[in-house]
Amino acid sequence: xxxxxxxxxxxxxxxxxxxxxxxxxxxxxxxxxxxxxxxxxxxxxxxxxxxxxxxxxxxxxxxxxxxxxxxxxxxxxxxxxxxxxxxxxxxxxxxxxxxxxxxxxxxxxxxxxxxxxxxxxxxxxxxxxxxxxxxxxxxxxxxxxxxxxxxxxxxxxxxxxxxxxxxxxxxxxxxxxxxxxxxxxxxxxxxxxxxxxxxxxxxxxxxxxxxxxxxxxxxxxxxxxxxxxxxxxxxxxxxxxxxxxxxxxxxxxxxxxxxxxxxxxxxxxxxxxxxxxxxxxxxxxxxxxxxxxxxxxxxxxxxxxxx
Numbered sequence: 001x002x003x004x005x006x007x008x009x010x011x012x013x014x015x016x017x018x019x020x021x022x023x024x025x026x027x028x029x030x031x032x033x034x035x036x037x038x039x040x041x042x043x044x045x046x047x048x049x050x051x052x053x054x055x056x057x058x059x060x061x062x063x064x065x066x067x068x069x070x071x072x073x074x075x076x077x078x079x080x081x082x083x084x085x086x087x088x089x090x091x092x093x094x095x096x097x098x099x100x101x102x103x104x105x106x107x108x109x110x111x112x113x114x115x116x117x118x119x120x121x122x123x124x125x126x127x128x129x130x131x132x133x134x135x136x137x138x139x140x141x142x143x144x145x146x147x148x149x150x151x152x153x154x155x156x157x158x159x160x161x162x163x164x165x166x167x168x169x170x171x172x173x174x175x176x177x178x179x180x181x182x183x184x185x186x187x188x189x190x191x192x193x194x195x196x197x198x199x200x201x202x203x204x205x206x207x208x209x210x211x212x213x214x215x216x217x218x219x220x221x222x223x224x225x226x227x228x229x230x231x232x233x234x235x236x237x238x239x240x241x242x243x244x245x246x247x248x249x250x251x252x253x254x255x256x257x258x259x260x261x262x263x264x265x266x267x268x269x270x271x272x273x274x275x276x277x278x279x280x281x282x283x284x285x286x287x288x289x290x291x292x293x294x295x296x297x298x299x300x301x302x303x304x305x306x307x
Contacts, residue, residue: 047282050062050279051070051276052064052065052066052069052280053065053276054069054276055276056273056274056275056276057270057273057274058273069276078264079261081256081259082252082259082263085256085257085259086240086242086261088170089174089239089242089260092174092178093178093235093242094235094236096178097177097178097181097182097185097235098185098231101181101184101186102224104122104186105186106193106220108186108190122182122186123186123187124183125182125183126184126187130244130245131244131248134176134245134248135248137245141162141163143159143161143162143164146162163250164254166254169250169254169258170258173246173249173258180245181235184234184235188230188231192226192227196219196224200219201215201219204218233297236293237289237293240289240292242260242262243266246258246263252264252267265282268281
């Protein structure tokens with residue numbers, strides 16, 4: 001009997017130890033789990049529910065409208081205009097900022113002096129306050145006292161009303177977006193370049209690869225595949241989420257020429273208090289971003305070389 005009891009206790013010890021480890025793991029994960037539920041899961045579920053109602057901020061109740069908000073969106077010229085503006089902004093900002101970040105990273109990596117200085121200078125827009133930078137850009141692009149137009153007048157060119165003209169406002173915001181994103185992409189590409197083994201360049205040189213362009217095509221670009229995939233996806237998401245510069249500099253004007261999806265969502269929800277309609281815009285936005293990221297990841301991942 002004593003031997004049987006000893007065997008039973010021996011077998012039960014690992015089970016008790018496993019149960020204790022599981023309890024400790026749940027206790028350690030509890031703060032993060034509660035934060036996730038309270039700050040992400042519950043608001044997301046509330047968003048989905050509100051998207052099918054006519055709830056207005058401050059109203060005592062709401063009414064289920066089904067797909068009414070989405071039907072209205074498809075006929076809303078203002079919303080369709082914001083979708084078109086966002087698409088143009090992304091198509092301009094994302095590829096240019098990725099290419100520019102890569103080009104600057106290659107130049108810095110190929111240099112011998114001042115790497116840390118240039119890295120800090122180009123990364124400055126990422127860590128700067130958007131409102132402060134927007135104020136600086138508002139001054140730079142001012143049609144009368146701005147340095148940009150003053151420089152153009154000095155060479156005999158009439159400057160435009162960059163942020164006040166429907167034909168130039170989206171271009172101006174796009175250039176600011178490129179300025180913001182290029183430094184972020186630069187740091188990511190520098191990390192990817194640093195991770196490339198130097199032996200590969202030596203081996204390529206022994207195989208007859210001499211010029212800088214050939215080294216880039218043969219070694220650098222293929223080995224940067226995972227980094228490029230990450231940078232493209234992150235940059236696209238950052239471009240789609242443009243809001244701060246629009247809200248600070250143009251308020252979607254003139255004549256909705258710079259209104260983007262997130263600004264429309266903000267206006268409908270917090271200016272017109274149509275929270276149900278705003279939630280429908282948000283839900284469509286999240287679905288579109290998710291689908292775009294999945295498609296982009298699938299298409300680019302096929303061409304990525306993982307070293």
